[in-house]
Amino acid sequence: MIAIDHDGAVPPYEQLRAQLADQIRSGTLPVGTRLPTVRQLANDLGLAVNTVARGYRELEAGGLVQTRGRAGTYVHTADAAKAQAEAAARTYARTIRSTGISIDDAVELLRTVAASPGT
Secondary structure (H helix, E strand, O other), rough: OOOOOOEEEEEHHHHHHHHHHHHHHHHOOOOEEEEEOOOHHHHHHHHHHHHHHHHHHHHHOOOOEEEEEOEEEEEOOOHHHHHHHHHHHHHHHHHHHHOOOOOOHHHHHHHHHHHOOOO
């Protein structure tokens, strides 16, 4: 089940990506599961086709799904931990770009936080 907050601060494509990624990582959507077509999911969620397509592209870039052309999009992840880390890195990269922080400063912040106890 995917729920999109159309009035939320998080873009709909990111809400879709995050929810599907969570379902893939938790095993709710096991490897080999065929996802709905972009058009079908867009219709079901009341989203634009391009919004769903972007969410699927983000999942594919993170290694969580594989698009097989007209055959559809399938859950595909051999290394869930790496895929999860890559998804988190993408989110972090978007955040730092929006704040104007330099890459060097962002990496240093990450190192500091990662080395802190309780993180």
